[in-house]
Amino acid sequence: MAGASFSRSREWALALPLAGFFTLFFVAPLGLLISVSFQAERQMTGGLGLGQYGAFVADALNIAVLADTLIVGLKATALCLFFGYPLAWLSTRVSARWQAPLIFLIVLPIVTSVVVRTFAWIIILGRNGMVNDAILALGLSAQPLRLLFSETGVVIVLAQVQMPLMVLPLITTLQRIDPNLESASQALGAGAWRTFFKITLPLSLPGIIAGTILTYTACVTAFVTQSLIGGSRLLYMPMLIFQQAMDLQNWPFAAAVSVIFMASVLVIVGMLVALSRSRAAKLYG
Amino acid sequence: MHRNWEALSFSAVFGFFALVSIVVLAGPTLVILILSFTGEESLRFPPASYSLRWYAALADANELHAALWVSLKVAAMTVTACVVMGVSASLAIARSHSRFARLLETLFMSPLILPALAFGFATLMLFSMLGVRASALTLAIGHIVVCVPFVMRTTLASLAQLDPALLDASRSLGASGFHTFRHVTLPLISRGVASGAFIAFMASFDNVPVSLFLQDARTQVLPIYLWDIIQNQLDGRAASACGVIIIATALIMVLMERLAGFSRFVK
Amino acid sequence: MTFQISRRGLLASVAASAGLSVLPRCALAAEELVAATFGGTWANVQKQVLAPYFTKRTSASVVQSPMLATEQIAKLTAAKGGQPPFDVAMLDEGPALEAIDAGLIARYDPAKSPNFAALNAPFKGDYGPAITMQAIGIAYNPKTVKTPPTSWDDLWKPEFKGRVGITSLASTLGLAFLLDVNRLAGGTEADMEPGFAKLKTLLPNLAAVSANFGAHGALFQQGEIDIGVQNFNFAEELKAKGVPIEFVRVNTGTPAWKTTMHVVAGALKPELAYAYVDSQIAPEVQSEMQKSPWNVIPTNSKVPFSGLVAEKIAASPADLDKMVFFDWKTVNQHRAAWTQRFNREIRV
Numbered sequence: 001m002a003g004a005s006f007s008r009s010r011e012w013a014l015a016l017p018l019a020g021f022f023t024l025f026f027v028a029p030l031g032l033l034i035s036v037s038f039q040a041e042r043q044m045t046g047g048l049g050l051g052q053y054g055a056f057v058a059d060a061l062n063i064a065v066l067a068d069t070l071i072v073g074l075k076a077t078a079l080c081l082f083f084g085y086p087l088a089w090l091s092t093r094v095s096a097r098w099q100a101p102l103i104f105l106i107v108l109p110i111v112t113s114v115v116v117r118t119f120a121w122i123i124i125l126g127r128n129g130m131v132n133d134a135i136l137a138l139g140l141s142a143q144p145l146r147l148l149f150s151e152t153g154v155v156i157v158l159a160q161v162q163m164p165l166m167v168l169p170l171i172t173t174l175q176r177i178d179p180n181l182e183s184a185s186q187a188l189g190a191g192a193w194r195t196f197f198k199i200t201l202p203l204s205l206p207g208i209i210a211g212t213i214l215t216y217t218a219c220v221t222a223f224v225t226q227s228l229i230g231g232s233r234l235l236y237m238p239m240l241i242f243q244q245a246m247d248l249q250n251w252p253f254a255a256a257v258s259v260i261f262m263a264s265v266l267v268i269v270g271m272l273v274a275l276s277r278s279r280a281a282k283l284y285g
Numbered sequence: 286m287h288r289n290w291e292a293l294s295f296s297a298v299f300g301f302f303a304l305v306s307i308v309v310l311a312g313p314t315l316v317i318l319i320l321s322f323t324g325e326e327s328l329r330f331p332p333a334s335y336s337l338r339w340y341a342a343l344a345d346a347n348e349l350h351a352a353l354w355v356s357l358k359v360a361a362m363t364v365t366a367c368v369v370m371g372v373s374a375s376l377a378i379a380r381s382h383s384r385f386a387r388l389l390e391t392l393f394m395s396p397l398i399l400p401a402l403a404f405g406f407a408t409l410m411l412f413s414m415l416g417v418r419a420s421a422l423t424l425a426i427g428h429i430v431v432c433v434p435f436v437m438r439t440t441l442a443s444l445a446q447l448d449p450a451l452l453d454a455s456r457s458l459g460a461s462g463f464h465t466f467r468h469v470t471l472p473l474i475s476r477g478v479a480s481g482a483f484i485a486f487m488a489s490f491d492n493v494p495v496s497l498f499l500q501d502a503r504t505q506v507l508p509i510y511l512w513d514i515i516q517n518q519l520d521g522r523a524a525s526a527c528g529v530i531i532i533a534t535a536l537i538m539v540l541m542e543r544l545a546g547f548s549r550f551v552k
Numbered sequence: 553m554t555f556q557i558s559r560r561g562l563l564a565s566v567a568a569s570a571g572l573s574v575l576p577r578c579a580l581a582a583e584e585l586v587a588a589t590f591g592g593t594w595a596n597v598q599k600q601v602l603a604p605y606f607t608k609r610t611s612a613s614v615v616q617s618p619m620l621a622t623e624q625i626a627k628l629t630a631a632k633g634g635q636p637p638f639d640v641a642m643l644d645e646g647p648a649l650e651a652i653d654a655g656l657i658a659r660y661d662p663a664k665s666p667n668f669a670a671l672n673a674p675f676k677g678d679y680g681p682a683i684t685m686q687a688i689g690i691a692y693n694p695k696t697v698k699t700p701p702t703s704w705d706d707l708w709k710p711e712f713k714g715r716v717g718i719t720s721l722a723s724t725l726g727l728a729f730l731l732d733v734n735r736l737a738g739g740t741e742a743d744m745e746p747g748f749a750k751l752k753t754l755l756p757n758l759a760a761v762s763a764n765f766g767a768h769g770a771l772f773q774q775g776e777i778d779i780g781v782q783n784f785n786f787a788e789e790l791k792a793k794g795v796p797i798e799f800v801r802v803n804t805g806t807p808a809w810k811t812t813m814h815v816v817a818g819a820l821k822p823e824l825a826y827a828y829v830d831s832q833i834a835p836e837v838q839s840e841m842q843k844s845p846w847n848v849i850p851t852n853s854k855v856p857f858s859g860l861v862a863e864k865i866a867a868s869p870a871d872l873d874k875m876v877f878f879d880w881k882t883v884n885q886h887r888a889a890w891t892q893r894f895n896r897e898i899r900v
Contacts, residue, residue: 015377015389018370018433022392026430029407036410061896083309086302104542105311111487112314112534115511116527120313122515123320123328128775130316130330146714148776149760151900160309167306192295213398221400224493224512232720232761233900238402242497245406247626247722248888255410258403269398326793327773345599348615418634501627501637502586502617517591517618517766519773 037255044252052256062240062257069237070264072151073220076158080166080215081208083159088170088207103171110164118225121157122148125229149231157229162218166211173207174200209276213269220265237261314531321528323521339521340528349526352510355421356490359506362425363432363489368482370429371436372474376466379444394438396431404431405495412499419501427499428489435488436481443477444470476545483541487534583612585824587640590811591618591766593789594642597846598832606831612824620764621647622722628656628816639819640828644686644724645809646880646887652679657814658822665830667852672869675851680814683832684841685849685872687808687865688728689801691772691782691790703802704733707779708754716757717768717777720898721891725765728807729781730894731878736804741882744890751897761898772797785847788860792845799864806865808875 040047245254323332675682719726734747
């Protein structure tokens with residue numbers, strides 16, 4: 001017994017290096033961020049208070065930027081789910097021979113630089129780009145559409161860039177669903193659609209929640225995509241933080257904006273996690 | 286009959302959306318790759334002519350070489366530290382069910398959820414107040430925090446699949462803890478660790494939000510260099526630089542798939 | 553077909569990458585200077601003309617980092633007291649005044665710069681030489697804009713709805729445009745209300761607001777905008793590259809300002825920095841830069857105006873005096889506030 005607890009404490013020693021590292025370089029910076037956000041003056045000469053937070057909420061522009069960011073994330077995530085779910089479903093249905101290349105195609109974007117992937121869309125969505133060429137050729141519009149530097153463009157590109165984050169957890173969950181359940185449902189007379197909505201979809205909910213959390217947080221913090229596709233006229237939280245921190249050197253305000261941003265993301269993630277727990281409780285009693 | 290038609294409509298709808306997804310997922314990368322071979326000044330797709338001129342132009346771009354070197358250096362340092370510290374921490378956490386272990390796990394995984402931009406800014410402030418100036422080392426420190434979750438995720442997954450009976454057997458035969466680790470645990474989790482290391486390497490190599498704050502003109506990393514080119518002067522060099530990255534990434538991925546079957550650990 | 557990574561192999565590769573990271577940075581590399589430059593055509597011309605001349609003269613290489621003048625100020629300010637992120641700054645008039653006030657750049661020592669004496673008188677700055685003048689006007693796509701524009705008001709024409717491009721106030725290009733529009737509407741450098749009022753009416757015509765003029769040039773190149781404000785030399789470079797673009801001066805007077813180059817205070821390699829700046833004002837470099845496709849206005853008295861510069865901008869330095877200049881000192885006092893207001897007003 002003594003031997004077991006000794007080896008247990010030795011095991012905890014294994015976690016020490018990373019724990020120490022995180023304390024120094026993760027917890028400390030975040031603590032610094034929060035404390036700087038309470039500085040009243042830009043030069044950080046000492047006065048403390050909630051002034052920076054007040055400045056944020058006092059200006060309707062800032063609230064609009066926060067709202068725009070959270071909403072664009074929502075739209076992009078919904079798009080990801082809508083298109084990603086069928087892709088995940090297909091991955092579990094094809095033969096093993098096709099599975100490997102399919103997974104390869106889905107995973108390759110994750111490890112390719114986001115700058116590279118977003119850049120492609122600048123070419124594709126431009127006024128003389130492929131999408132507008134197709135739209136004009138098909139006669140869907142007389143003039144080229146403004147997709148670049150518009151919220152629509154940002155939503156589309158965000159959805160594509162982050163889609164693997166939605167698809168992969170879905171694949172995992174779908175693979176875990178017992179295929180017998182579906183066969184049983186069909187044997188009992190339910191059609192394909194009914195089986196999907198009554199059996200598959202509810203059982204895949206954990207995967208949906210996991211994918212949504214990862215995708216949503218990635219979409220709202222996607223600085224590169226938001227800036228390259230959105231342009232200067234569409235301002236989102238990441239660029240606001242960057243402008244305030246680097247261009248205007250107003251660290252206290254930038255810190256306050258960062259804290260508000262992180263808190264908003266955590267609240268939404270928390271709601272999603274709570275949702276998954278309550279659903280799980282409902283499903284499994 | 287009705288059931289067959291229904292099943293068909295279901296497969297057709299899902300199949301169609303899935304196909305669209307694949308095209309949209311893979312398409313842009315392909316477009317850039319093709320575009321990198323354009324012979325024109327402007328980037329229009331499809332290119333009016335093809336040539337290797339923009340790849341040749343890369344040979345001249347010493348800023349690109351400098352940025353590439355910095356990125357490789359930083360990624361190597363990051364991965365080394367992530368593997369050493371992340372695997373150790375995973376070993377400690379994996380076999381414990383205590384609340385403390387769960388707490389540690391949440392802590393180490395939280396960089397995945399928090400906005401990396403805010404974290405990069407916070408780290409910049411920390412270094413600035415400590416008087417430490419930007420360097421490859423400060424970049425690596427920032428990267429380690431956001432990349433170690435990838436190593437831990439795959440390592441924990443591997444450890445979870447490890448049959449504890451094997452470890453008990455090793456112990457009962459008289460092997461020390463370390464010996465067991467070296468000769469039993471490590472070989473069994475090596476593929477998971479390698480997969481996580483690969484993802485962590487690419488995550489560091491491609492990282493923008495943290496690098497944006499922790500780099501300067503003397504230690505510029507490749508994604509920011511690309512970003513600068515795209516923002517400041519859009520010409521074929523941006524496309525060919527992307528082309529190089531795409532080809533290199535794809536090759537490494539194929540290699541990792543063959544060596545470690547890493548796609549299993551990504552899900 | 554499975555391949556087991558041996559533990560030894562894993563350990564070896566980890567050790568190798570760690571070893572790689574501590575390897576001293578390419579012992580083969582010669583000395584290196586880090587210099588800031590503007591983006592777009594500036595980065596191109598300095599890479600193609602200035603860098604080779606500099607390397608031949610000093611055997612050192614140079615890393616040129618594209619940044620707006622305002623970004624350079626921000627970065628130098630952030631690094632104040634420590635090591636500056638670059639040794640050579642390239643600034644427009646407004647930011648240059650700021651940099652001098654803040655002690656970010658060093659006094660320029662003519663003794664270390666042989667080419668300084670040959671500069672035309674107005675370009676001999678105490679803190680650094682003026683390397684060129686920048687002049688702005690309207691650039692348009694002749695294929696889609698049939699009647700050449702003549703004044704800023706043409707940008708407001710309803711037929712250009714959704715086709716006009718301007719830059720943000722972070723770039724002097726955007727600022728000078730707004731200042732001139734303001735001046736013509738009755739405002740001054742202290743009162744920007746007329747300018748902002750006019751800007752509001754331009755919004756429906758705007759296709760894009762570029763963060764910097766490098767991105768602005770790309771918009772023309774990619775056909776995203778048909779008409780907009782642009783630098784003379786930038787527009788001419790695009791035209792030389794085959795992009796359908798024409799540059800015209802506005803009939804109300806051409807806004808212009810000096811662009812200067814400086815050795816940063818506390819530079820790591822001051823000798824190389826001086827050599828670099830001195831190379832930029834050398835007659836060989838400036839006459840090369842004046843040629844197509846670069847069309848950079850020279851400041852060295854040994855380089856007479858020729859080519860498109862003489863044709864379109866000024867036949868001689870005396871002609872430069874006829875351009876429209878602004879009181880940058882006053883502008884600097886208000887710039888931050890204007891930039892914030894501009895960012896709000898252009899929001900979609």
